[in-house]
Amino acid sequence: MHHRRHISLYTPIQFYNSTIIVNVPPINGTGIMMKTMRDRCNCNDCFHKNGEYPSLYRVLTRGLRALTSRCIGLTVAAITVASSVNALPNSVDFDLAEPRITTPDDSLVMPLERPDPSLMLPIAPQAMVLPEPRPTREELYPPTTITLEEGVERITGIAPQSDSAPLQLRSGEGMAQMLRRGGLTPEEAQEAISRISSHLSMRSLPVGFEVTVMPASDSHGAALRLMLEDDLDLTLVETTDGSWLREVSLRPVERYLTYVSGSISSSLYRAGIKAGMTDDVFNTFVQVLGFSVDFQREVRKGDEFEVLFESSKDIISGKTVTGSRLHYISMTLSGDKIEFFHHDHQDGGSGWYDEGGNSAARTLMRTPVNGARLSSGYGQRKHPVLGYSKMHRGIDFAASIGTPIMAAGSGVIEYAGRNGSYGNYVRIRHNSTYKTAYAHLSKVKTGISPGTRVSQGEIIGYVGNTGRSTGPHLHYEILVNNRQVNPLTVRLPAGKSMPEEERLYFDRTVNSISDELTARGILRFAGE
Incomplete structure (x- = not known):
């Protein structure tokens, strides 16, 4: 109204x-x-x-x-x-x-209606400035010269008149003593050490640590070169006025592809090392195939393996640089061949895939410890300590004390510490369905505690003999909906497949690896 x-x-x-x-x-x-x-x-x-x-x-x-x-x-x-x-x-x-x-x-x-204030402001186009990509190490550092004499000439612009000599740290000797042994005065040695200490800790130098030293001459003061990392050098040069010049440089390396293959006679590890694998190459080989191969039960005498990996050789020292990059691995088990290709994604990620684009990764690894043997399976057994028949709700891997134990999958630490008859114990929650447990550890790795997020393959502890145990081993459990199941027979979902937008690039990766193998006289067939 x-x-x-x-x-x-x-x-x-x-x-x-x-x-x-x-x-x-x-x-x-x-x-x-x-x-x-x-x-x-x-x-x-x-x-x-x-x-x-x-x-x-x-x-x-x-x-x-x-x-x-x-x-x-x-x-x-x-x-x-x-x-x-x-x-x-x-x-x-x-x-x-x-x-x-x-x-x-x-x-x-x-x-x-009162107009929106933002519509009353003048519209001025703004240019978008994208962040610059992070520079590579090659862009940041100049290459290390083959000799210290060449390095001194590059830094000072004057050719040195004295020769350099490599020195190695002796047992019970300090850095200052070694530098004086190379011809530096006590004052020069002290000045050099004060500048080295800003780049390198002087407290834990190993015996045999190498420093190349050049005594002072009329054209320049003392000079020296030492390694900061596997691929970085530090060069110090004293000028005639008593100041010091510094240069951090990148050691030159030669990269090349290496193909190794072999047949297993007694041990996969021995066969791999004999064929030419390094320890880091072998560990990656086992980690990738660990999702598909039960190394404790499936590997037989006469089974074969192949690896194509990239190695780096230090041109100055002639030594092989650690951290080799793998491109292709395969194993033939009782006539059935399993092979995987490493592919770098366009967005910066990477992964291992079979020729069909299926990921090598699974939700969980069946064998979270390398170099161990299966000592006890899942099921009813006579307990070695209690003496009566009891259900064994996991599998045991016998290994020496201190052998690293890896997280079977990425997840969050749910429990880490002492747990009754399990001894030192770690449990990881991977998702709402899967959990894994690791028992009888000698110790839990520092930093592993409830709430910590871990990645697949990350070390979480070490094999031990704690709790109710008769010898050093790892007791390993997989829990599905909080119920222990047989880790050797449980069906594990596969990882992510190749994204469709990556398929063309992945096919190029497969073709380039196949061409490299063919050039070496190795024949492989699609779908083999």
Whole structure:
């Protein structure tokens, strides 16, 4: 219903500190109703019990105080002028509500919605500056020269007049003694050590640590070179005015592909090392195939293996640099060949896949320890300590004390510590379905505690003989929905398959590896 009320001329009503002048003469029979929209206001003045919004009459009777203090959240939505007589002779003016719109017959006056402030700002195109890629080590450091003499000439611009000599740290000898043995004065040795210590800890230098030293000459002071890392060198040169120049350089390496293959006679490890694998190559080989091959039960005498890997050779020392990169691995088990290719994704990731693009990775590894033998299977057995028949809800891997134990899959450490007859014990939650447990550890690796996130293959502890045990071994369990199952027979879901957008690039990887093997006289067939 319309509330009718005589309103005196020029009646001010204030909303949001803005005054609305209602310019209406006191005409009998003319009613004015204000409809409002609720906006973050919960006071009783803003609600009718029947859910309607308040009329102007009700607002005015509640007082201007309710509008300015308690009803800040009210926004004027419309002012409706209703009359039982002819249209009002005067209009309703709004100071801050321009522009306004009216109906075709001028019977309704409404303010437009306040524009978005962001639309009133000038639009200026902004250029997007992408971050620059991280520089490579080759871009950061100059290459190490073959000799220290060449390095001194490059740094100072003057050819040295004395010769350098390599020195090795002796047992019971300190760095200062070795440098003085190379011809440096005590003052020169002390100055050099103060600059070396900012790059290298002097407390744990091994016996045999090598430093190339050059005594001072008329053209320059003393000079020396030493290795900071496997591929970084530090060169220090004293100038004639007593200052020292420094250069960090990248050791030059020669990269080449190596193909090794062999047949197993007694031990896979012995056969691999004999064929030319390094320890890190063998560990990667076992880790990748560990998802598909049970090395304790499936490997037989006469089974064959192949590995194609990239090695790096230090040109200065002639030594092979550790950290070889594998490209292709395969094993032939009882005539069945399993092979995987390493592929670098376009987004920076990488993975191992078979020729069909299926990932080599599984949810869990069946064998989380290398170089061990299966000493006890899953199922009913006579307990070696208790002496009676008891269900064995895991499998045991016999290995020497201290052998590293790897996380069978990525996940979160749920338990790490002493656990009754299990001895030192670690349990990992991989997802809502799978968990793995590791018992009888000699010790848990430092940093492994409940809540710690670990990656597949990461070392979490070491084989031991703690708890109810008769000898050093790893007791390994896989739990599915908190129930122990046989780790050797449980069906494990495969990892992610090759993304479709990577398929073309992966096919190129497979073809390039096949071409390399063919060039070496190795024939492989698609789908072999």
